[in-house]
Amino acid sequence: MNATAVLRELYKDAHARLEQTMDGVTAEQAHWPPPGNTNPIGPGYVHVLVGEDFIINAILQNQPPRLTATWLGKAGFSEPPPAGPEWAEWSRRVQVDLETVRSYARDVYAAADEYLASIDDSELDRERQFMRSGRQTASQILSDLVAHIHEHCGEIACLKGLQGARGYPD
Numbered sequence: 001m002n003a004t005a006v007l008r009e010l011y012k013d014a015h016a017r018l019e020q021t022m023d024g025v026t027a028e029q030a031h032w033p034p035p036g037n038t039n040p041i042g043p044g045y046v047h048v049l050v051g052e053d054f055i056i057n058a059i060l061q062n063q064p065p066r067l068t069a070t071w072l073g074k075a076g077f078s079e080p081p082p083a084g085p086e087w088a089e090w091s092r093r094v095q096v097d098l099e100t101v102r103s104y105a106r107d108v109y110a111a112a113d114e115y116l117a118s119i120d121d122s123e124l125d126r127e128r129q130f131m132r133s134g135r136q137t138a139s140q141i142l143s144d145l146v147a148h149i150h151e152h153c154g155e156i157a158c159l160k161g162l163q164g165a166r167g168y169p170d
Contacts, residue, residue, distance in 0.1 A: 037088070038155070
């Protein structure tokens with residue numbers, strides 16, 4: 001199995017785990033403001049999806065993200081997430097329609113799989129400018145992104161548990 005095939009499997013598993021963890025989340029749970037500096041479930045989920053959309057499409061493929069193309073104004077959240085320090089305030093006011101956001105998620109996941117299916121291993125060595133981190137190879141970016149999905153999946157599971165719901169699926 002080549003590296004891109006392995007990445008496809010890692011993404012498939014990460015997406016499945018995230019969606020299984022999101023199963024059963026109610027609107028009330030999605031917007032519950034946890035204590036401390038943690039963000040509610042709904043905005044955290046949106047953050048994961050928008051991040052993946054921008055990284056896979058804009059950074060790795062130099063194409064418009066799905067959010068600004070096919071999903072503009074209809075991705076299921078009342079306002080787009082900010083890029084800066086206003087994140088905490090945004091996460092407490094944004095309204096998330098989970099059913100619609102999960103449809104956006106399926107499109108984001110499909111875009112990631114299409115991208116990974118379209119490249120060969122040599123593409124993973126190509127460097128790109130990656131936000132403030134400087135230049136990174138596609139393999140570094142993709143590895144960090146799959147870890148990011150799992151990190152937030154754990155956060156969502158914990159927030160569900162704090163609200164008395166089952167965090168991770170069986």
